[in-house]
């Protein structure tokens with residue numbers, strides 16, 4: 001019998017994960033990322049995989065922590081710009097400082113739709129919302145694949161909370177590196193961009209080995225190999241490839257930067273390139 005992930009304390013009465021809908025034999029990106037962040041929503045197979053990753057590719061912990069921090073800063077900044085509805089695709093397993101929590105701190109009426117294709121991530125998000133917003137008046141979750149923009153944009157879940165006649169905050173954070181070249185990432189991004197009204201924003205981050213040390217470059221090669229045998233093979237992109245995903249947006253200051261450099265709360269002591277992660281926020285004109 002596989003072990004079960006523990007459910008967050010915020011939803012003590014949540015239904016257990018149905019193992020029939022979860023691939024418990026192979027690690028998933030969502031559950032491994034939860035492990036890197038010190039979460040408990042993962043299986044033994046994820047912990048074993050995650051420990052191997054952290055041993056061979058130590059920058060992954062820095063990536064996870066600095067990336068999650070960027071997500072929170074970006075949401076807060078978007079709220080300051082007046083954005084009050086968020087579509088978070090590749091939202092992952094809920095952890096401290098979830099998008100709806102950060103957004104509702106700034107604006108209690110803020111709405112969030114979480115989207116992930118990973119059943120554990122979706123089940124955990126649903127469990128949290130069952131206590132935080134049982135009627136789903138402000139926050140909901142959808143199990144769907146980023147590569148299906150029609151399904152996500154047209155879903156009744158999305159349509160019930162997101163008003164596409166008003167600016168939307170589209171969050172695709174640390175997720176596009178799971179979308180390979182064969183899935184036409186630039187076209188996919190264009191589909192989402194075209195659905196957004198003027199004044200909307202895209203916040204995005206992405207793993208890269210462009211501009212890292214030789215040692216990290218070698219670690220990156222190992223990371224690609226490790227993920228190649230999971231349901232979520234990963235792809236590094238260089239700066240130009242990442243910039244191409246932001247086509248059609250005007251980047252807000254400070255532009256396309258290492259993730260710790262995007263409007264840091266405090267002076268970060270970390271060497272920015274140690275995150276191996278690029279970030280940007282763009283506004284649709």
Ligand SMILES: C[S@@+](CC[C@H](N)C(=O)[O-])C[C@H]1O[C@@H](n2cnc3c(N)ncnc32)[C@H](O)[C@@H]1O
Nearest residue numbers: 030090091092116117118145146173174175178
């Ligand atoms: C590294 S986590 C990032 C989570 C969160 N966005 C963050 O930055 O903290 C990547 C997430 O993307 C999800 N993901 C990967 N490929 C996806 C796809 N094709 N469709 C939807 N979600 C996907 C994974 O399940 C995982 O939860």
